[in-house]
Amino acid sequence: MSLPLFRRSLRSLAVAVAAIAAVMAVYIGMVVYLYDPEVNESLQLMQEAMPELFAAFGMANPSATLCDFLLNYLYGFMFTGLFALMGAYMAQRLAVGPTKDGSLAWLLASPCSRPRLAVTLIAAQVAVVLLTVLLLWASEAAFCEALFPGELDQVALARANLGLAALGLFAASLCFASGFAFQRPSVALWAGAGACILFLLMGLAGTVGEGLEWVASLSPFSLYDAYGLAAGEADAAAGSVGLLGASTALFAAGAAAFCRRDFSL
Amino acid sequence: MGSAIEIRNATKDYGRGRGVFDLSLTVAPGEVVGFLGANGAGKSVTMRMLMGFVRPQSGSARIFGRDCFSQRAEIQKSVGYLPGELAFPGDMTGCSFLRFAASMAAVEGDGFRLGCKRADELAEFFELDPSVPLRSMSKGTRQKVGIVAAFMTKPRLLLLDEPTSGLDLLMQRRFVELVQAEKHRGATIMLSSHLLGEVEGTCDRAVFIRQGRLVCTASAGELTLDGVMGQLYGPQALQRHWGDGRERSAVGARSFEGEEVRS
Numbered sequence: 001m002s003l004p005l006f007r008r009s010l011r012s013l014a015v016a017v018a019a020i021a022a023v024m025a026v027y028i029g030m031v032v033y034l035y036d037p038e039v040n041e042s043l044q045l046m047q048e049a050m051p052e053l054f055a056a057f058g059m060a061n062p063s064a065t066l067c068d069f070l071l072n073y074l075y076g077f078m079f080t081g082l083f084a085l086m087g088a089y090m091a092q093r094l095a096v097g098p099t100k101d102g103s104l105a106w107l108l109a110s111p112c113s114r115p116r117l118a119v120t121l122i123a124a125q126v127a128v129v130l131l132t133v134l135l136l137w138a139s140e141a142a143f144c145e146a147l148f149p150g151e152l153d154q155v156a157l158a159r160a161n162l163g164l165a166a167l168g169l170f171a172a173s174l175c176f177a178s179g180f181a182f183q184r185p186s187v188a189l190w191a192g193a194g195a196c197i198l199f200l201l202m203g204l205a206g207t208v209g210e211g212l213e214w215v216a217s218l219s220p221f222s223l224y225d226a227y228g229l230a231a232g233e234a235d236a237a238a239g240s241v242g243l244l245g246a247s248t249a250l251f252a253a254g255a256a257a258f259c260r261r262d263f264s265l
Numbered sequence: 266m267g268s269a270i271e272i273r274n275a276t277k278d279y280g281r282g283r284g285v286f287d288l289s290l291t292v293a294p295g296e297v298v299g300f301l302g303a304n305g306a307g308k309s310v311t312m313r314m315l316m317g318f319v320r321p322q323s324g325s326a327r328i329f330g331r332d333c334f335s336q337r338a339e340i341q342k343s344v345g346y347l348p349g350e351l352a353f354p355g356d357m358t359g360c361s362f363l364r365f366a367a368s369m370a371a372v373e374g375d376g377f378r379l380g381c382k383r384a385d386e387l388a389e390f391f392e393l394d395p396s397v398p399l400r401s402m403s404k405g406t407r408q409k410v411g412i413v414a415a416f417m418t419k420p421r422l423l424l425l426d427e428p429t430s431g432l433d434l435l436m437q438r439r440f441v442e443l444v445q446a447e448k449h450r451g452a453t454i455m456l457s458s459h460l461l462g463e464v465e466g467t468c469d470r471a472v473f474i475r476q477g478r479l480v481c482t483a484s485a486g487e488l489t490l491d492g493v494m495g496q497l498y499g500p501q502a503l504q505r506h507w508g509d510g511r512e513r514s515a516v517g518a519r520s521f522e523g524e525e526v527r528s
């Protein structure tokens with residue numbers, strides 16, 4: 001791995017990660033603040049009255065505990081969409097953008113082998129995904145402890161967040177692989193980003209439309225089961241391991257494409 | 266002693282006559298060679314092949330006996346490169362970019378410090394203020410940053426693609442001085458250009474490429490404007506004049522439209 005490139009890659013992503021973390025911290029604070037067993041009951045009534053609307057935003061499950069409440073309002077649509085967006089952004093900053101504007105020439109003109117450059121770019125993305133999950137987790141823990149001391153099931157939330165990291169890595173690896181697999185920059189960016197959006201929409205369609213559950217199950221994002229992970233179910237853990245395996249394969253495919261392809265820089 | 270650069274029957278075909286075809290070229294260590302060609306003649310493709318950015322479909326490109334694509338990282342320890350189409354990361358200043366380039370290029374313990382020291386000297390020589398964000402620099406100033414990045418490691422081989430593009434006359438003269446100093450140091454230099462003065466002032470010999478094929482080699486002393494023009498563009502291009510240009514362009518337009526309809 002090249003340390004200068006690793007530091008440079010983190011720095012180029014830092015502003016976006018800081019902005020995302022700040023916005024999400026505010027949002028998490030608002031969601032935690034909204035948690036009130038009494039209000040929760042009225043929200044559940046609303047959910048029963050308008051199940052499709054709630055399901056459309058990934059809030060289909062009843063929430064009896066603070067942890068369930070967080071999973072319901074954050075992990076269905078918001079965090080999944082966030083990591084899909086982050087995957088596309090990182091691919092643009094580290095792969096597609098430098099190829100398109102020609103600044104990748106400076107990396108290829110350095111005495112670093114292509115595999116070493118690819119591993120460094122992958123390491124930077126893994127670090128950013130893990131850091132983002134940690135920041136989200138820290139925000140959740142801090143707000144929950146400040147407003148409802150001792151009420152959050154930390155272990156259950158930790159399991160859900162580990163799965164979230166696997167989901168984030170999958171989205172990042174998909175966008176990275178597509179970023180180097182295609183010669184045309186617009187295709188390279190949108191093949192990966194488009195697939196992430198499609199998987200997200202498939203998941204939402206499955207929860208909204210009756211009889212469309214099979215659509216959701218076709219999406220690789222469905223391997224991430226936050227409720228199952230929180231409950232400690234083996235199937236949910238296996239799904240997350242599957243996402244990690246797919247991420248490894250996609251990162252390897254992206255690195256192989258980077259090492260073999262021509263760059264007209 | 267082996268060649269610094271050795272290209273043997275290399276072909277990289279991008280279709281529609283673009284690319285390089287059956288190109289063979291040798292540059293001896295310590296030699297300064299001008300690589301001349303018109304726009305689109307294949308100069309940059311050759312440079313990219315030497316830098317290991319693209320792989321020839323047939324033939325080979327070697328630097329110091331090593332394959333330019335598969336052994337690129339090893340080769341780059343002793344190569345300085347200035348791209349023809351300069352592009353920098355938009356979020357960096359000249360300083361931060363040069364420090365980054367020095368840290369990427371540093372292969373020995375002291376390499377980074379020496380690279381930064383040399384970069385400071387070169388920046389001063391070219392009257393460059395690198396503290397400015399790269400995106401707000403003029404074309405000429407960014408070219409200076411590129412030149413500093415290419416020369417700061419004191420490489421054994423310099424591949425320079427249209428190096429004086431955007432530089433004013435004084436800076437062009439300083440660039441020629443720098444190339445002469447590097448030549449005196451023993452560096453091998455391959456400099457692509459379509460400017461006669463640049464090649465005359467710096468190179469031992471000039472190699473001409475036209476439509477992706479090597480057409481001839483001449484020593485710097487043999488270069489004349491008409492001779493160079495003839496080799497760069499071909500005798501037919503030189504016979505066109507403005508007087509009958511309007512009639513010719515009308516014919517050209519018709520034939521272009523005809524091609525479009527056919528396609």
